[in-house]
Amino acid sequence: MAAALKVFLLLLQGSLCVTFEITMPLSIDGLTGSCVKVPCTFDFNSKFDVDLDDSCKAIWIRGSTGGTVVFDSDLTGDQASGNLTGNLLNKECTTIFYNMPLSHSDNYYFRIQCDNNLKGTYPTGVRITTQNSLDQPTITPSTLEVEEGALVTLNCTAVAPCPILPPDLTWTPRIGDIEEKHESESMVSVMNFTSSYLHNGQNFSCTALYKPQAGNTDPRFEKFMTLHVLYPPKNTSVSYSATVKEGSLVNLTCDGNANPAVYTWYKVNGGQVTDVGSGKRFSTTVSEVDRQFYCKVSNIYGTQNSSITQIDVQFPPKETTIITQPKGPRLEGSSVSLLCKSRANPPVTNYTWYKGDEEEKEAGSSLVLNNVKPSSSGDYYCAAKNEHGDQNSTLIRLDIQYLPKNTSVSVDPSGPVQDGSSVTLTCTSIANPVAVNFTWFRAAGREEKVMGSERDLTFNVTKLSEDQYYCEALNIHGPGISESVSFDVTFPPEILSSSRCIKISSMIRCSCYSQGNPPPSLVWKLAGEPVNHSTAIPIREESLGNVGMKSIITLYDLDEDTLSLVCLSINSLGFDSFAFNMSFSKTEQGLHSLSFGIGFVVAALGMLLVCVPLLLIYYRKGKVISSSDKAETCNPVVTDAINSSKVDVIYANKAFLEEREVAEEEPLHYVNVDFAKLQAHSKGKPGEGEIRGLDSKTEYAEIHLQSRGSIGGDAEEEENVSDTQLEQEKTP
Structure with a gap:
């Protein structure tokens, strides 16, 4: 507000000159919608002091001394536009004007008016101006730098144009102790606190909140100041961007609380520490090795290092x-x-x-x-x-290891091989680790024999051998066994000594047995001329296994003196022939009559050895064999039976001659006959069968069992011929 002005007035009343004096500001600023206080004192010539009584009132005129009355101290309640706070009897004219209008600016003049001679308007007034804003509060000191721990006092002062509605002063942040006091034209707030490093650089604000009249909005005015606190380093740390790729540049920041602050950077590699830079921020290229750093903050108050930061590279x-x-x-x-x-x-x-x-x-x-x-x-x-x-x-x-598999045998040469030639067997197998041991086996029937222990096995083959060969490949995980192999051994034809002729009545039947590989073909020559199958001379051929062939020729009513019969056997490797002796006595014979005789004698002796003991036992038990059962045969004990197709047995009977048909051949069964056990199994019935062979324990022979119905008067007319054929037998 402007300084008070003392005005001396000379008033002329009648013939007297009176001097008037008033003191008040030249101008006052107020807030729109609020009140305004005008401090005021007045004075006049002392001779009028007696006229200053309770009848006096204060009047304020706006615009000019003769303008509009805006205040009358006699008005009260709702009619009052203000309040006279001064005491007129003490010459105090201080007045508060209520609810100042918006954007108002005008001169106001004071008038003293009493119910006597004391009346007068002071010619000098005060200019009142109202607006929507006031000056910001003031904070002292406006800037402040203190050491940590020092006592700080901050003062906030705001103008108070309306004494009945002073502003509310608020500190932000509000710390320490706060004292407030209301002065004549202002409001003062004092905040006291002890400085901390946390206050360094902190902005403190003082806000003055005014409360206008008549429901107007509350204006707010604010003032800031910044506090600087000097302190040693605290809470020093390093920060960096979240993702750092190896080989890229990284920006490191030293976040140290210190005022003032000096920054130094260090790199750590194992036990070695290197000074690498200065400043609050530091940039460097990082890798898996160069990724550990720390910073140091120092000032005159102290020094502090951050912890070692390992960058997430x-x-x-x-x-x-x-x-x-x-x-x-x-x-x-x-x-x-x-x-x-x-x-x-x-x-x-x-x-x-x-x-x-x-x-x-x-x-x-x-x-x-x-x-x-x-x-x-x-x-x-x-x-x-x-x-x-x-x-x-x-x-x-x-490396997946396994025992030998796909074990197989290869034969060199492959295919058929000639009798007596050399063959090489090679054992091959897939194994991991590779097979290191090989074993060769020869299987002959139920017997096996180790033949070698090399990958290759070489030997000479023999004809008619049924031996089979296989190999075993062995590694550390076990054996692998191949399939068995056998050989197709080729050899030229040979006619077997079992070939012969038999004569029954006027019929001559000749059988030619031959073997060879490839299987031979048989040709008959009668009197030097080839003979083919016909009704007059029937010829029947039959294969005997894989390498044998049998041909049977039947001749009727031939002249024995002029007859010569030859069997010729032929294959791709050669041929063989056999000339039959066509001279017959009571006993039929061929070129090999001596062999047939020996076989017959041996067979007869065998029968005697078997049947005589059985007959004795039978008679001792008082059993009599009827004449109708004379043709029944014994039942020998048969063991180790095997099948073969190398040799067949021929026989003739009377029925065959009468029907002029080729006799039916029965298959040959190879057995081992144990005659010593015959007695126990025959139950004392000798003569129940007929066996022809070379020994009591024959490798194989034919046992022909006759039905009881066919044995009788015709049994003596039937002729059976059985011959033992050994595998080793060869044509002379």
Whole structure:
């Protein structure tokens, strides 16, 4: 407000000159909608002091001394536009004007008016101006720098044009102790507190909130100041951007609380510390090795180091390798796990497995192979990948081992081989590790014999051998056995000594037995001329196994003196012939009559050895054999029966001659006959069968069992011929 002005007035009343004096500001600023206080004192000539009584009132006129009355101290209640706070009797004219209008500015003049001679308007007034804003509060001191721990006093002063509605003063932040006092034209708030490093650089504000009249909005005015606190370093740390890729530039910030602050940067590599820079911020290229840093903050009040900061350096996969569990070769059928390991930041997010150039279906850091097979063997590698790149592991070879398989025998030469020639058998097998031991076996019936221990086996083949050969391949995991092989041994034809003729009545029947490989063909020559099958001379041929052939020719009513019969056997390797002796006595015979006689004698002796004891036992038990049962045969004990097709037995009977048909041949059964056990099984019935052979224990022979119905008067007319044919027998 402007300084008070003392006005001296000379008033002329009648013939007297009176001097008037008033003191008040030249101008006052007020807030729209609020009240305004005008401090005021007046004075006049002392001779009028007696007229200053209770009848006097204060009047304020706006505009000019003759203008509009805006205040009358006699008006009260709702009619009052203000309040006279001064005491007129003490010459105090201080007045408060209520609810000042918006954007108002005018001169106001004071008038003293009493119910006597004291009346007068002071010619000098005060200019009152109202507006929507006032000056901001003031904070003292406006700037402040103190050491940590010092006592701080902040003063906030705001104008108070309306004494009945002073402003509310608020500190932000509100700390320490606060005292407020209302002065004549202002409001003062004092805040006292002890400084801390936390207050350094902090803005303190003082807000003055005014409360206007007549429901107007509350205007607010604010003032700021910044406090600077000097203190040693505290809470020193390092910060950096969240993601840093290896080889890139990183910005480091030293976050130290100190005032003032001096910054120094250090790099740590193992036990070595290097000074690398200064300043609050530091930029450097980082790697897996160069990624540890710390900073130091210092001032005159102290020094403090941050902790060592290890920067999170991100990089693509490195050192990608495969670990095999369990280690070493694995046996077929077992399980194996492959683990892909890699260093990466961030960690590997994707693993891909490869066998050779082919991608495996299974994903993840491990590849589990169950029930491994030989096909599982090979080179494996894995690819590890994260957001920064990928890397392939080195190759590892998975070795799946197994015992020998697909073991087989190859024959050189392949195909048929001639009797007595050399053959080489080779044993081949697939194995891991490879087979190191080989064993050859020869199987003859139920007997086996070891023949060699090399991969190859060489020997000479013999005809008619049914021996089979196989090999065994062995490695550390076990054996593998091949299938058996046999040989197709070729040899030229040979006619067997069992070939013969028999004569019954006027019929001559000749049988020619031959063997050879390839199987021979048989040709008959009668009197030097080839003979073909016809009704007059029937010829029947029959194969005997794979290498034998039998041909039977039947001749009727021939002149024995002029008859010569030859059997000729032919194949691709040669031929053989046999001339039959057509001279007959009571006993039929061929060229080999001596052999037939020996066989007959031996067979007869065998029958005597078997049947005589049986007959004695039978008669002792008082049993009599009727004449109708004379043709029944014994039942010998037969053991070790085997089948063969090398030799067949021919026989003739009367029915065949009468019907002029070829006799039906029965198959030959090869047995070992134990005559010593015959008694126990024959139950004392000798003569129930007929056996012809060379010995009591014959390698094979024919046992011809006759039905009881056919044995009788015709039994003596039937002729049976059985011959033993050994495998070693050869045409002379």
